[in-house]
Amino acid sequence: MGNQLANIKRLEADLWETADNLRANSKLTSTEYCMPVLGIIFLRHAANRFDTATEEIKASGLKRSPVKADYVKRRALFLPEESRYEYLLDLPSDTDLGEAVNTAMDKIEESFEPLAGVLPREYGIFEREVLEDLLRAFDSEAMKSATGDVFGRIYEYFLMKFAMQGAQDNGEFFTPPSLVQTIVNIIEPTRGVVLDPAVGSAGMFVQSSHFVEAMGQDAAHNLTFYGQEKTATTIRLAKMNLAVHGLEGDIVEANSFYEDEHGLLGKADYVMANPPFNVDMVDAEKVKGDVRLPFGLPSVNKKKKVSNGNYLWIQYFYSYLSDKGRSGFVMASSASDAGGDDKLIRQQLVETGHVDVMVTIGTNFFYTRPLPCMLWFFDKGKPKERIDKVLMIDARTIYRKVTRVINDFSPEQLQNIASIVWLHRGETERYLSLVRGYLLQASKAACELAPLLDDYSETMGEFCGHLETWNCSLSADPGEEIDNINSEAFSTAFTDLVESWSKFKDAHSQTKQEIAELVNWIGSAGLETNRQLIRAHERTEAVMAEVKSIRKIVNQTNKLASTCYDIATKKLDANKAEGWNTAQTRELHKTLIRTPKDGEAANLRVMLLDAFRLPGYFQRQVNWLQCKFPDATYVDVEGICKSVQRGEVADNEYSLSPGRYVGVAAIEDDAGFDFDERMAEIRGELAELNTQAIELSQEIDFSLLEVTK
Template sequence: MDCWGAWRMDGSSFADIEKLEADLWSAADNLRANSKLTSSDYFMPVLGIIFLRHAENRFDVATRQIEEDKAAGRMPKRKVIDQDYVRRRALPLPDEARFDWIMQMATSGDKPLPALVTDAMRAIEEKFDPLKGVLPKDYGIFEPQVLEDLMRLFNSEQIRQATGDVFGRIYEYFLARFSIQKAHDNGEFFTPSSLVQMLVNVIEPDHGKVFDPACGSGGMFVQSSHFIEHEGGDTAKRAVFYGQEKNPDTIRIAKMNLAVHGLTGEIGEAITYYEDQHNLVGGADFVMANPPFNVDLVDAERIKTDTDRLPFGLPGVNKQKKVANGNYLWISYFWSYLNEKGRAGFVMSSQASSAGHGEKDVRERIVRTGDVDVMMSIRSNFFYTRSVPCELWFFDRGKPKAQRDHVLMVDARSVYRKVNRTINDFAPEQMANLSSIVWLYRGQKKRFVALVQRYLHSINIETQGCEPPLQELESTLDSVNDKTSAFVKELQRCKLVADAEKEPILAAVTELQEADTAYRKDRQSLWKDLVAYRKGKNEKPPATTKPQRSALAAFTPLAERIRGLIKQIDLLCKLAGRISPLVASLLSDASDEVKEALPFDRRVVGRELKQLDEVRKSAIEQLRRGIYFHRQASWLLERFPDGKLVDVAGLVKLVSLAEIEAADWSLTPGRYVGVAPAEVDENFDFDQTMHDIHVELAGLNAEAVELAAKIQANYEEMVV
């Protein structure tokens, strides 16, 4: 199976979604600011509005499918029943729960909007038993106009046409943002999606019972469903989700999260240390979790006889008869829930992999089972409310005999993408690259080769896609140059302006023209060679490693020339932008006679320069995408040139149990993989580095503004 498609290679297709998410959050947050509500007041109602809009979208899609199935004879022409919608993963919505109906009724004034929305939530709960008592109903806290603005925000045409994946992303985005604001239990209900996806990539939960004993908002189940459906399966037929969570409000969020994705699951309210609601010991096909780290208040007396779930014993008890650290309770639970072929993937504190004393004893017993499969170190700042690093642990009770005396150690701390100053994540390609290491470990070379092949195919697609934005760039640049040239002709003829005053403008124009000529020549030559590259032996990307390396080598000089073209484009636009201020400076103190002789509409030129900057960004972004996928393919083939797992210093090492025993049973990857040798990185990502610096600076500036506002407010209070 290939998890790659679940994370979408075509990252540009999500660019608009990311902007939409940010715009929605900003608008919703502004509404909250105007309503005098705190985050803890309004986050559940906002999630409820997202849920309501998505429920209608799914209902409308299911209605069309039912009509099409009737017309095609795939279902009898009878009265539609609720189950027809449930089978199509849609809620059977009564009229009073339809988003459009609510908005229409609100205009009549017969009933206030908060009451209409509350009634809608009750109607859905009556129709759909798993949501009983789950949906928010406290819409009376909103002023009617504020609530109406919020609902209109989620009723745009773009939102009305959004698919399930898009709505799922929006829902998860809002969960993440609420986590950042610590709107609920310090954000612990939400595990960053890139970590969840990494867990899914490795354990591949495609069937059976999937259990999360610390399920939070249910993200593990949602990503498991994405994986199943990408593989062509029907989640409802392939998997059953079980969850356990101690916080009732978080359970509500989880059930809403499942419903907004068209899923259901059995989620019980329980403290997992003391309760096992689903009786799944030895019965789960997959276990996934992000448990609380380093809990030290677990009552040892209450759990000491739970040998079914703690087969390796307690990790250590203090004088107060409390477990000194709960990490190894969770680790033992995860192992015990698996059936004889089950897999587990979970997030754990980085302290746990080398902890001593009683924890080390438990770890030794677990390692000796041979079921520890993969260990992966993750750098800090992947969590929204915690800056600590972590590790991903993976068990495989059905691990092949030949691998049972080894553990794959992956140190992924140098692999990350900076989201903002305080948050990192994995780019989709980074996740795929790390996953491919596990594929090689499992002898799945074909998947590795197929991933490289897709990167090579993307190079062709993305470079071919550069033509339209470059043509638009050149057209806009020509328009700016035409106006500049017309002015320069008049300037050269004008006797009212001294040659010394003309010189800066004429020199700038000459420099622009020379840069433009050089760019056009290099662009034409590069395009000719790119076309030849795509139409030659690389037209169909090779499916074995040796010709793949040749294809990458052939593109490397073209990648350098693309980088050069990007610099030329930046220079061109910079030079084009220099002329207008010089002209304005010349004319600012000029006589009316000179101004009449040298007409120059700076506003028109300014608009075109603004447009030029926009198309410059678009063209450069597209050019960089071809280089980007070349870099991803190079990252893989430079480390694993033959498509076989090898030790890579600073990244990966296959470690024997004997080596682990010699290292005092440590499971910390960095202890084994070593440090990558210092070398000149020919594929150094300058653009990404500059982006990271820009993100860091933007974050610092935002914090500075916020602090300045607080200082000013405090000062004003003191003065008063």
């Protein structure tokens, strides 16, 4: 599963790099390029589904010619010949390819009414060569064999990358996955009606479907999706997104401030949204009698405009809920403390007892603006024992750096935040299951590390053998002072290498034994109770200390081996000497020490670095949870979370800002800081800056070329 996920991520990145390079070498902006590229992804996905269904129909022994219904039954679109991928690629070179792709989209819409007016028609803006290259980029063997879930991931990945570039309304159509996943994890949409009145590209619906599918159930059967969106282009993105994921939804064009096209007042089981913040031009006369405003109208200015639309959205989301419904949405940070009429509305909300959870999110989670935000959660079905409580979570110190200017939550951070909510709801077994899972993952990762250490031991031993042979062949030459200096430098470095290598061999034996004992113990121990899990963590932590120690030895050994190799080949011309085996030492150096170039497979060095990181990474997740919740029951944690009574909220002017209640987190020591991981992040940031510099240089060259024509 891990390798499969890594392959998908590599495929996503490779496809994006190819597509973005094609754009950079064309005259198109990201906004112009966005819809057509997403349309090609859709077309490739439709072709795969069609081809798979065709094979299934043949295998079924059908005697007649297949018809459209045979494909629909297999959740595939019937593609006319003009809409088939291979047909487009086989067209003669003098064909107007842009018009042919437009026709392909027309034919699909004619045969599938829900997509009418949705698919892109902008392919005439492409130069033929660029469009053909784009089609071929999605015609690799990996893409031909890709399944629906892979296409869903690729579509989401491209949406995210286009949002980062500010394509389509400055990227506001796309809610960062970390925020959507946090909402889904807390409201847990399992069955019923899901409404998003600011649907964007339908990310809330897609993540809800992932949540249901993770339970082994059919999202298309369990959930019914309704959405409203004011921008026609964004609706097209949303409908394609649903289609690529094998989902359907009723998404209509409407301004949700004034229109309620679905009539779901009091009927939605789940309401999810990321609405536009701080809108200040809503006509108060049009909304003042709206039944979706049970707590009244927010402040109105002299121009009879609602001063800030945030509390319109908040009330809409609340009023759509059924009597057991849950809502989760993104909101401007300022809304949780807003004064005036907004405060009076917030007071009434708090007094219902339906405000369930508030989560503060730090800066840089959005792709086009660095501001922090809040996640609000309502639950009209809260049990009596929690009706008087609001769980405040301050997640500003929890994040992972994606790029220099973008943060997100790792999958484990998402689960850790969710586990706080589980404990607050009394769902102890889910918390214990999460801890158990981390311990098993740490044990599994340690088990996978052991054979890589064996490979390293064998390969480095061979490399050191070559260096030792070379070291013995060196002799001082009084007439060559520089050679003498370099020979001595090599001998000194080699002596240090031998010492470090000896340390590795001792540590290797000890670490292998401790890993084997841990794996056996974890496999046989009953990891059911919190006490057992604490004991398992103590044992795991001790082994992780050994792993960390041997990692330092490996890093030092590699550094010394690299120094020896560089002196020998660059200063002493070893590649020209008889006693030096150039081919073997170069190959060993490539395997052990050199960082692979772009496109090259991971070598032993890279695999070992990844393998070293994972066991300790999962162990640190356990440590984070058990240090904060040692008895596997909810407790307030300074700087992270607090269960607040409604009376305390009233005493604080009905503020719903977690930072006002949870306090400041204690400064933690650096025991959990992973230097290598941070260095990898820095290398990634540097690589990103270098890539941006190259792209900018290409754009400048292209612009200058255009000017000088």
